[in-house]
Amino acid sequence: MYKNSKMAKSIRLALMFGGASLAMSGTAAAQAQSDDEQAEEAQERITVTGSRIKRTDYESSSPVQITSSEEIKASGFTRIEDLMNSLPQVEAAQTSYIANGASGVATLDLRGIGTNRTLVLMNGRRLQPGGVYSQAPDVNQVPAALVERVEVLTGGGSATYGADAVSGVVNFVMKDDFQGVELNVGASGYQHNNNNEYIQGLMDDRNFDYPNGGSGISGKSYNIDLTMGGTFAGGKGHATAYATWRQINEMRQETRDYSSCALNAAGTACGGSSTAPLPNTYFAPIVNGEYDFDQEVFWSLNPDGSFSPYDGSNVYNYAPVNHFMRPDTRYTMGAFVNYDVSDSFRPYMEVSYMHDRTAAQIAESGTFYAYNVLTIDNPLFSDAQRQQFRDQFGPDVDEIGTYIGKRNVEGGPRMNNLEHNAFRIVAGAEGYINANWSYDVSFQYGSTSSSTAYVNDFYLPYVSQALGAEGADACGDGCTPYEVFTPGGVTGAAADALGGVAIMTGTTSQRIVNAYLTGEMDATFPTSDLPVAAVIGVESREIDFERIADTIYQEGALAGQGGPTNSLAGGYNVKEIFSELSVPVAEGRDGIDSMTVDFGLRFSDYSSSGKETTYKVALDYNITADWKLRASYNRAVRAPNVAELFAVTSIGLWGGTDPCAGDTPELSAAQCANTGVSASQYGNIDANPASQYNGIFGGNVNLDPEVADTYTVGVVAAPTDNLNFTVDYWAIDIEDVIGTVGASNTLRQCAITGQAQYCDNVNRAPSGSLWRGNEGYVVATNVNVGEETYRGVDLNANYIMEDVLGGTITARMNGSYYLEKYADSTGQDCAGLVNSVCFPQPDWRHSLTMTYSSDSFWTAQAKWRYFGDVGYDEEVDNLLIADGGIKAQSYLDIVTTFDLNENTSLLFGVNNILDKEPPMVGGSISTNANTIAGFYDTLGRYIHANVTFRF
Template identity: 60%
Template sequence: MFSNNKTANAVRIALAFGAASTAAFTSTAVSAQEQTEEAKDKVERIEVTGSRIKRTDIETASPVQITSAEDIKLSGFTKIEDLMNSLPQIEASETSFQANGASGNATLDLRGLGAQRTLVLVNGRRLQPGGIYNAGAADVNQIPSALVERVEVLTGGGSATYGADAVAGVVNFVMKKDFEGMELTLGGSGYQHDNDNKYIQGLMDKRKFTYPTGSSGIDGKTGNIDLTMGGSLGSKGHVTAYATWRQVDELRQEARDYSACALNNAGTACGGSGNAVVPNFYFYPVVNGATDYDKEQFWTLNSSSQFIPSVGNIYNYAPINHFMRPDERYTLGAFANYEISEYVRPYLEVSFMNDRTVAQIAESGTFYAEEYHLDINNPLFSDAQRGQFRTAFGNDVKTVAAYIGKRNTEGGPRQSDLEHTSFRVVTGTEGIINDTWSYDLSFQHGVTTSGVAYLNDFFGPRIAQALSAEGADPCTGSCIPYQVFKYQGITGAQASNLTGTAVMKGVTSETILNGFASGELGFTLPSHSMPVAAVIGVEHRENKFERTADEVFAKGLLLGQGGQTPSIEGGYTVKEVFGELSIPLVEEVGIFKDVTLGLGGRYSDYSTSGSEPTYKAELDWTPIDDWKIRASYNRAVRAPNVGELFAPQTNGLWGGTDGCSGATPKYSAAQCALTGVTAAQYGKISASPAGQYNGVFGGNPDLKPEVADTMSFGIVGQPLDNLNLSIDYWDIQLDEVIGNVSAQLTVDQCATTGAAAFCNNIKRAPTGSLWLGNAGFVQATNINLASRHWRGIDVSSNYEQEVFGGKLTVKMIGSINMKKEYESLPGNDSATYDCSGNVSIDCFAQPKWRHTLSASYTTGDWWSATAKWRYYGQVDYEGTTDQLIPDGISAQSYLDLVGSFDLNDHVSLLAGVNNVLDKEPPMVGLTLSTNANTVSGYYDTLGRYLHASVTVRF
């Protein structure tokens, strides 16, 4: 439809160049004479993330960072989340490096504001949320990396253009839709590490634990096959189709020395779980039906099955846990378009994905989950043990209460078998209305079905029966007595008889009707020659989420689940009208060579929370040739998703520390009294060896939408002929935040301030504990919190130079995080904290400065080479517990090398090594670790990453 011209070619070059800051390739870099010549012809316009108004350049008033297909290919990653997490603006969210609590999804977290606040698009349209544990964020497993033409990241609010959820920004995957021919890529990758961490090896030597040494060989292998086909439908249309397969091998924590034992909270010793191979017991006498917790005995067994004080009897659960989950994924899809006439050009997008992964964690256990009342004449006790009870509790004792910590090593590890199937179809038509206006009408439907089978976990009701506990059914028939009070008395048959399986299925769907028209209004301002452009549109969106849990999940009958996982059913609809204006204000007046104002607005009516407006204003100013100043303001909203609204309130676990536990508590007796600790209990409350405590979590149907104000100010320019750069300051103020006051913050703030807003949410068990049994917990259900305030600067630059007959290209992307402030409750300054450059129980390890710097050299003939430096700045530690990092996490640098070779016109080869120097991830203690003693999935987690692929074109 549009003529091919220099500006259009410049846009394509810029996109291939992989940077949104390529000022040299935008129309601002074209001479006045050339602009005059081009004005005679129609100019090719493209739609860039952040606006539906099509432009002649990629430099929008809102900063957009572009990652090209070449960047994706050179990274060697087949998991798109691994590639995206390497960008400085993105924090690691759900990845394949999670096992305990894994959802099976892969999500993106822009700015660290939460994956639910990052809107993911495919070709400018929403990617539906999906996952049995995830009702709000999109699963990017659906994105085949081989089909991505480029990724556009809008690092600012986008709700006025795209609707809710674009609080932190937008990630738009632009797919290849005009592929010609056939291309087959076969790839393989794996990890290699030299196990020589003397620090943790010394800790394991003290505990007589085993660990790997020397080279790991190639492990954690991945294989992939990507097939792409495309061709024209005469001169009227085009079809591109693809099919991909990927398989990832499992890798357990036993494969690396730095993860082969679970560190304690301080990081100074190999810790572990009090649910040990040889069981631990908390015993109390029961007097007149009441448990006397003041006479607590903490015992284990010796080889003669006698009770002895338990000292250091913990289980190293780390080795059997997955470090990286096994995974198998298939994707299929097609993109088609056809021109019936210039007025009607229908299009179709279809995609399918099936993904199955298994998350394995250490064996189940009794987990001190229930208090069992046992008659001392119970046949499971020996006469010697009965004598010990009478000595400890008095000759009149008839019943003892017991909390049992026994790891089911006889029965094998727990596994969560997760499967997701996603289907998405987009169909519609576009075309011209007249010489200056065009339209786009579309229907979109996406469905994700998911299921989980949780295997080999202890089934709670059977434990009491097998112990012949008071109130339980008699242990008869198929019941096998649980010989937990006999040293090594448990057989495989006993263990398997006590395990159960829980099953859950879920369906997430999103249906969207969208229509908009864009064009020129037919008039100009007196001060500018270009006409005012506009977009006007409507959208109807319906989201549904249904999760059906069996009785085992719903009632939390598996002891290793940490609580209940109930069924959920709910949904909402939203009706919207939106519009945009692009108003050219001034041109060729002194330093106002070109000034354009952009305005946008959207009015949304939610069936659950009512109406909410969003709007934006943007200014694009060219003061001199090759330089641009841009500023934008966005009002963004995020309505609560189905899970946040309708999830029942249930028990669960949170990781951290109880500052009122242990023989020498962190807080004073007076402070702990504020949290519910009695004077008699102070200094006698046991700490959880696994750093896990009880909480109550869940939804709230009265939630209101979040509201965010996003501002940015930047400059884009070309200071040298071969150098282009952009610098953008951004500020995000988020109010009415949907979330919960973290359980850790609740305990700490109650102890230090005594504020009822915190203390009323703490309920201690009769023992004073927050983890033994289920009676003690911290309430942490969803509410609209106070605010969050983020601020920073993004920097991007590109340099190109002819060197030795070839071309050297240097690119840098960096981000300065200046502020990352959480205000948990309005007006409570003591509960406000800043995570910028800090790591703590409440703060993700976000450095103040992070960048990637790459240098590529190509001869323009048959080979090219690229080196990349990925840098994470130092992170300070906010706390006193973790002695492994008293001064924080030091700066981390990684070097990646890759070479690409065109063997002939049909065959090319790519090979590379990421983290060439085999740098280990920084180690942290238990409460700061996301998995395997580190911040997994963020820092390079497994050592060197070797990858290679061969591509054949037909």
Template identity: 60%
Template sequence: MFTNSKLAKSVKLACLFSAASLVGVAGNAAAQEESAEVVEKIQVTGSRFQRTDMETASPVQITSDVEIKLSGFTRIEDLLNSLPQIEAGQTSFLSNGASGTASLDLRGLGASRTLVLVNGRRLQPGGVYSQSPDINQIPAALVKRVEVLTGGGSTVYGADAVAGVVNFVMDTEFEGLQMTVGTGAYQHNNDNDYIQGLMDARGFEYPEGNSGLDGSSFNFDVTIGGAFDGGKGHAVAYATYRKDNELRQEARDYSSCALSTAGNSCGGSGNAIIPNFYMGTIADDGSYDFNNFNDYWTLNSTGFEIPSSGNIYNFAPVNHFLRPDERFSVGAFVNYEINEHFNPYLETSVMRDVTKAQIAESGTFFNEAYEIAYDSPLLSDTQRSQLTSELGVVSGENFVTYIGKRNVEGGPRASNLEHNQIRIVLGTKGEINDNWYYDTSFQFGTSASSAAYINDFFGPRITTAVDSEACAADSACIPYEVFTLNGVTPESAGALTGVGILNGETRQTVLTGYVTGDLDFTLPSADAPLAIVLGAEYRKEEFERLSDEVFEKGLLLGQGGPTASIAGSYSVKEIFSELSVPILENLTVEAGLRYSDYSTSGGETTYKIAADYDVVENYKLRASYNRAVRAPNVAELFSPQSLGLWSGVDPCSGSSPQLSAAQCANTGVTAAQYGNIAASPAAQYNAVFGGNPDLQVEVADTYTLGLVGQPTDDLNFSIDYWNIEMEDVIGAVGAELTVNQCATTGAASYCDNVNRNAQGSLWVGQSGFVQATSINLAGRQWEGIDLSVNHSYEIGDGKITTKLIGSYMMTKEYDAIPGDETAKYDCAGNVSTDCFAQPDWRHTATVTYSSDSFWSVSAKWRYFGGVDYVGSADRILLKDDGIGSQSYLDLKGSFEINDYTGVLVGVNNVLDKEPPLVGGALSSNANTVAGFYDTLGRYLHASVTFKF
């Protein structure tokens, strides 16, 4: 496709997209004289053309295997989450709501809009809670490079590449035997005066001083590869093992209590060790009347304490801050050249991953209104007297109560998550003739996963255990002595718990074939012929999740509602083409077209046009436009609608609501309820979530414009502007946004989705909720600038290389309801309950010194710009005007002991920088934006590699 003359000009810039160590290679390539020597062609993310260089008209950021090893991370998501273009998706630092998988979220558009590839082919979806690819499958030790295409790629790869593409290129040509043994651990000095003062005020315990080494990990990787059959074939096999030990929130002072929504107190939960109650009467028509609903009752040594004097439970310490995880994977890559026309290949991988997401003990969670007989033996005479004086209930009558009791006697609850994944690719490629090349493959991937939720309160058993007559009739029932101070025993608590089981499987089948080559036509103004790609693809996505009866009916009180079974599938048939047109010797235009026929939504067309122009020697302009789509996944299409939880604030709750009585009336609050609706102590409220079989594909237009330059052989840079505009976004109006918009606008489109219970609550019981099911509802516009600079120079007997990668977010605008300007909001540089903490500017800067001896050292500066707080509740962020800028310093040393042994030691976050604290409504885990900022303090790691 390209002559060696073209290569000599283009390879000079290839180092821009790779590790800084490639800078010298680029300079040498540029100095070579033109020759007729055959140069190997490769395929770079963003196009299926076979190229002799690593540059494309679309911006591609490359992370080399050297950078991966120097990071010290054995969880590949930890490394990629440090790239400025990526926000944290599912990570090991999540517990409540964890899927057990690891996902990538390019640009913050969502993991489902980031297409993940291995050697240019799709990675199958993850598990029972996730439809995004689980990159736990990726063996970090065998990754040759990671290519991040920061623009739409649907024309080349099909749906889901809205934000871009992350392609893991594996070292399929590895030679020899390599074994790596590594370990790592965290260390932190607990000296946060702010949160320690809040815990002192509550009487909570917390750690002080040096934490010692904790959250440790161990990994062992082995890779073997070589040629066979006289060099016709080549095979690489690998095996990896990784074990991460747990770390609970009690290990850090800044996570040892759960901050309130405002962040100015240790909040905790009204589901306490000593139970709290909402008490009410039962009318003749069976309706409930809760007077003073804003006040808890609790217990003291003689009876009820009315009202409670602040009885809450600090549920934070037993929650996982870092989940325990154990993973084993094996795989192989085999290529065999029968002849130049027929080169079959095989890729296989198998992975088993087991993790446990532990959270605080279960509780009754004010989930159900229990009718209790006044004459129940569970009550004392003093309590009966109080019921009479406070509520007017007398002998022979019943009263009603919501109970908030934490199951500390039964221990923490946990979700035991297991994923077993298999991926097989079988294909063949080769030359048709001197100008044409083909590649065809069959791919099958499956993820079998399960979740066993243990030690959660089983709702029907609670109902029986507080009903003295029903309990007496059940020989297995132990009365729940919830009205007696410290009356609940471990035995009675254990009899009230249950287990819920989910089993799921995703299956992805892909059949792809394409040809590419030069056409026998060259424009008179150009020196290279036109080139074309023609191909077709069939893909089928299947997902089935089976809930046992416990999950299906929502019988576990700590689940927030039912978890329904899901079963569904869709298929898509596609044809695609790319065309490369050299207009001038220094100007090439590329175009692409793909037609997709979905079994669920019909036909969709995506297309692209791109150009790169060598303005002068060593300087290139590039531009591209892509129409991208994302098809709704099986869960979005077929999930039954069910009750769940959202984190945030009900602005009409509390004794002093944020909104006026008139505004709250729009949301269904009566005059009598205003100021008497209890806020959820855990900042969690009910919502109905679920799928929609009528969903259509999302549509996005992506624009890029960039300049690539290499002023000298040792210095190169790129600067790229990008813009992503989306329509028909699949999702739901955020529950809190729905409540606020209903209150301020009174619009039926919002208010019809706010359903308060009879007491005005959105969290007590299950009859109050916000409707938040999936629809094609909205638009988004993201735009920004990416910068990359590489430089190297000789110093003494060694070399210093520097690399800067930065990203500036200009706009991150959500258009929640098309046509409603009041619903628009911009998250660039902001943090709120609707905005992830996305800085305007974020970068990594690395300086490496390589001696001419056996050692090298590097330092990396990771920088997160400050973000402004948009809201009124979080007092921490109000005081500081948001989250201040964060800087982290990483130091590494690499030592080649001999020809067979290498040692790497390093410290990430050398200065032990704490993550910024946020209030309960903004925290993803442990009062932090977990997994985005450095979460646990200083990280020390070391590894030894043996290669033969």
């Protein structure tokens, strides 16, 4: 259709440089082909992401962003989530930069609409859910070296692929037609110059240690990727096999000055935890069997063994031993095989296996203010301490209630060892029924087994026993008293004896049977000579999930867990019928080079939520051979997953601030009274120095499915031989959103509005606290929280200049502008805004890549990644208040490739070559280490190199 047009030349340009907003698949982009051969192949029928109809052009009626294998390699990333998070259309979700709360998996969040609303495919077929803590696919099972390209479809794809495609689709197209043998060996690491005077000054004020000057190269990683492929059976069959290994070393927060202490919520001082090596303890007498809050004191243990009122200075800097980047070891292997028995029967198979092991290290355990009652004659108290109690509470005091904040520095850090094993197999056959119709029938099975072993955390029954607490077993033979009130009294052996291990295993499985027919009908529209194309098919999916937690997890008996973690088991199945229709309306007329209207329809019957219908309509209008308009509407549906439905309600932790805590609360006494704060408590409730509070979380079997309407309108143009661009407006409206109002938001809305729908979910402890013990908490279980609205514009452009200094210069721009990001549950438009409920998605974000390809043996590339500024509208984080939010961030990457000979190439690159630090935020906003980890460049300069051998 576009063989001799500017659009065809633009296709060649896009193929050379990764594509802008085009869509390719199947055999249409073989690496070894010349540009002219690829343009010729544009006439062949191919399958475009977002549809199962085979087309003869590369553009689709829905915008598809493509990242090529060359771009993947140039990025230097071996973790596919790092590559995806560098795209302007993706927000950071679970990454290797998360320690406290790490799930061990890597997930994708397209548009910031949620990982559960981003459908992830491999070769057009679903990946199974990921692990014990995650219902989203784990992209660790996608080896970066084997990815031919990544196609990101904006807007709902439920009519084509079923549920979950609310924000769009990410399709990893693999190298399944590889010829020969390729060995890729790589290494990388991070380097940074520690010279942040601001935080170094704060640490000097606390006498904290921190690194200074050049860091050397840390966080080193190594990878080996082997790919083999070739034909067999006289060319009828083809097989591609691969095996990869990747090792990433840990980085702790102590390796960077800007993360060597935990900032307080305001970002004005090194905070830390009041659970300290010398304990801070709440004491009160037991009167008539009850803890007397009216007489409560908060005392610190002094080096001389006496107690004094807590003045805020006795805190523990828990940051240095926390992981900034987790260690990780991954193996993958797999194969893609097809065999042409005949044109009518071509069986194929895909098989893959992944083993991944990571460990999330966080600061030492502690007593974390667990409640215990001790008699005044307990041998842990000295005579001088007993006298202090009698002086404070009266001579007749007999029992003392305690909330002890003692850090287990004697026993070392906690560790969560996470392991995942993923297996996936696809077996099927395709072929032609006749000249116009073909079929595809497949069976897919995917399973992920995962486990977590949480080690070196305090086992609370042992602690109570070693304290000699009332109601606990006596500390007899084999029990070492826990000398918490004697400075230096706790030995390493005594601390080790209090440790416990919690173990949890999980298995998720996905079974899919899919069959469809696609072809052209013997029918045309009156104004067109081209036939109507159609798809009709059926699909059956079954998802099962089981998580088994041991007794320690289920009882929440480890001190640092924040509450119980329960077992979970459940599943659902769905049976579907789907169809598509592509109707050429006209071509070759004045003002209409070609016009096609596409329709899609899917009927789904869920065992969990009943019957649902999704549909789509799309317009593909080529005004001329070089200018196109496209528009689409999709109705998408997402049924609740197993965890959202069946998770047992339990207590856990949420990060943020209590606006009614501290000496000078953020909110007024009247507002705080709405949350349960009494007049005497106002101004006397302690804030948690670690910005962590209790919440009740869990599932809801009465959830309704989410329903979304998605719209796209765009222009695809090739105004010159050397330039093409696309501009697309997109809008996504979601109803019956599945989620939580959010503990932080619930608390604030209760205070501000006083409405029962919020205040009924705030339960303060008798002291007014939301973090001491488990008596105070905010309920944040799953509900249908209302509506969400998302709006934005994507811009992509490619430009080429030939015969420049004996080579070719290509330029590519990929940008995204967020217009609206509104949720009923928060009442806020989070586009370009950061606060306690808004992720800092800038209004505008882009990458601009310039590549010079010489006519000899080398290529050089420079990339500018830009994050626009983000506003801040709260009164907590003084760092953000001073800067007006997060300032715009720019990063510069360079990479050079050398083809040493026909068989060997070398690549060397540096990302963030100027070593720009991530923007620092206070404890109420930070996701890890005083920053938005994994979104902005987190660790400084990234240096990478690899050598590739081809045979």
